[in-house]
Amino acid sequence: MPNVHVVKKDFKTFPLESGDFLYKYLFVCNYDKMVYVEGRGEKFFLKIVEKEKEILIKADKITKPTNIKIVHDAMKGFVEVNGFKVLNSNIYSTKNRLYKKSPYQKDIYFYQDFKPDKRVEIEIGFGSGRHILYKAKKNPDTIYIGIEIHKPSIEQLLKQCEIQNIQNIYVVDYDARILLQTLSSNFVDTIYVHFPVPWDKKPHRRVLSKSFLDEAVRVLKVGGKLELRTDSENYFQYACELFVSLKKCEITIKKNSDIDVVSKYEDRWKRMEKNIYDIIFVNGEFSKPKVSRELPKFDKKVNFSDIYDKFENKTVRKEDYFVHFENICKAKDDVGVLKLSFGSYDKSEHRYLMFERNSIEYIPSKILPTEQNVLADKIVKEFIYG
Numbered sequence: 450m451p452n453v454h455v456v457k458k459d460f461k462t463f464p465l466e467s468g469d470f471l472y473k474y475l476f477v478c479n480y481d482k483m484v485y486v487e488g489r490g491e492k493f494f495l496k497i498v499e500k501e502k503e504i505l506i507k508a509d510k511i512t513k514p515t516n517i518k519i520v521h522d523a524m525k526g527f528v529e530v531n532g533f534k535v536l537n538s539n540i541y542s543t544k545n546r547l548y549k550k551s552p553y554q555k556d557i558y559f560y561q562d563f564k565p566d567k568r569v570e571i572e573i574g575f576g577s578g579r580h581i582l583y584k585a586k587k588n589p590d591t592i593y594i595g596i597e598i599h600k601p602s603i604e605q606l607l608k609q610c611e612i613q614n615i616q617n618i619y620v621v622d623y624d625a626r627i628l629l630q631t632l633s634s635n636f637v638d639t640i641y642v643h644f645p646v647p648w649d650k651k652p653h654r655r656v657l658s659k660s661f662l663d664e665a666v667r668v669l670k671v672g673g674k675l676e677l678r679t680d681s682e683n684y685f686q687y688a689c690e691l692f693v694s695l696k697k698c699e700i701t702i703k704k705n706s707d708i709d710v711v712s713k714y715e716d717r718w719k720r721m722e723k724n725i726y727d728i729i730f731v732n733g734e735f736s737k738p739k740v741s742r743e744l745p746k747f748d749k750k751v752n753f754s755d756i757y758d759k760f761e762n763k764t765v766r767k768e769d770y771f772v773h774f775e776n777i778c779k780a781k782d783d784v785g786v787l788k789l790s791f792g793s794y795d796k797s798e799h800r801y802l803m804f805e806r807n808s809i810e811y812i813p814s815k816i817l818p819t820e821q822n823v824l825a826d827k828i829v830k831e832f833i834y835g
C-alpha cells in the first residue's frame with residue numbers, strides 16, 4: 450500500500466490544489482483524519498495518521514482507484530502543497546508508470562443492460578490474464594469480460610490490452626459474485642472460473658456458492674457453459690455437490706486434461722505434480738428476465754449535524770442482509786462522511802456516504818442494485834431521514 454511519512458507540522462487551510470488534484474476537505478474521525486480528493490475523474494480519500502513527531506499519509510482501501518499511479522500522484526501533490534519534509538516513502542521509488550484512463554475499463558453500470566449481438570464470455574478472477582488474453586486474441590469477434598478484485602492484476606491486464614491493441618476485452622474491478630447479480634439474463638456463452646481461491650477455512654468467501662450458480666445459470670444462454678478448473682480436490686468435491694443440487698444439470702468431469710493455455714497457477718501445480726480437475730456445466734434452461742431494481746435517489750434535504758449527533762456504531766441484522774454503521778467523520782457542520790458496510794453476509798460491500806451541504810452520494814461509486822443492496826440502502830435512508 451502506498452504510504453509517505455513526513456515531519457509533523459500543521460496542514461495548510463483547505464481546500465488545497467496541486468496539479469490535477471483538489472484536496473477539498475479534511476475530515477476528522479475518531480482516531481485519525483482523512484483528506485477528500487477529487488481529480489482525474491476519481492473521488493477518493495487519503496488517510497492521515499498523526500504521531501508525536503510525524504504524519505503518515507496512506508491510501509484508503511475502500512476508495513483507492515484501480516490505477517494506483519493516481520494515488521501516488523495525489524499523495525505527492527499533497528506533500529508538496531503542504532510543504533512537508535518527507536522522512537520515508539514507498540511512492541517515490543516505484544517505477545514511474547504512466548497515468549492514462551483506460552478505455553478497456555468500463556464503469557460497473559455499463560453492464561446493467563449489456564446484451565450485445567456478439568458472443569460473450571466472462572472470466573472470473575483472471576489473475577495474470579494469460580487465459581483471457583489468449584482467448585481474446587484467438588476469437589476477435591467474441592467479447593471477453595474479465596472480472597477481478599486484485600488491483601495489480603487489473604492494471605497488468607489493462608496494460609497488456611493496450612500494448613497488444615486488443616479491442617474485445619472489457620475489464621471490471623468488482624466482486625464477480627455481486628456484479629453477476631446485476632447482468633441481463635440468457636446472453637453469456639461461457640463463464641470461466643479457473644483456479645478460484647479454495648478458501649477452505651473461510652468458505653463464505655468462495656466464488657462458487659448456490660446463489661452464484663443460480664445467477665450463472667440465469668445469465669448463461671441455453672447451451673452456454675460454466676467451466677471450473679481447480680487443483681483442490683476439496684473444492685472439486687464441493688463444486689460437484691453444488692452442481693448436482695441444481696434442479697437440472699448436465700456436467701462433464703475431466704481429470705488432468707490439458708487446455709490451450711496454461712496459467713501461472715497451473716504451471717506451479719503441474720510442476721508440483723498436483724491433479725487438476727475440470728467441471729464443465731452446460732446450461733439447459735431459458736431463464737426469466739432479470740428483476741429490474743432501482744435505488745431511490747437521496748432527494749430530501751438533511752442537516753449533517755443531526756446525523757452526526759444521532760450516529761452510533763451499530764449493525765442492523767436482517768435474515769439475509771445487514772448494514773453496519775461503522776464510523777462518522779466531520780469536515781464542517783454541513784460536510785461529513787458516514788462509513789458503511791452492507792449487503793449480503795457472504796459478500797458485503799463497503800462505501801462512504803458523503804454529505805456535502807444539500808447533496809448526499811455514495812463514494813467512490815453508486816451501489817449496484819442487487820436485492821440485498823436495495824434493502825440495505827432502505828435502512829440507510831431510514832436512518833438518515835428518520
Ligand SMILES: C[S@@+](CC[C@H](N)C(=O)[O-])C[C@H]1O[C@@H](n2cnc3c(N)ncnc32)[C@H](O)[C@@H]1O
Nearest residue numbers: 574575576597598599624625643644712713714
Ligand atoms: C488463485 S487466483 C487464479 C488466477 C487465474 N485464474 C489463474 O488461473 O492463474 C484467483 C483469482 O481470483 C480472484 N478473485 C477472488 N475472489 C474474486 C471475486 N469474488 N471476484 C473476482 N475475482 C476474484 C483473485 O483476486 C485471484 O486473482
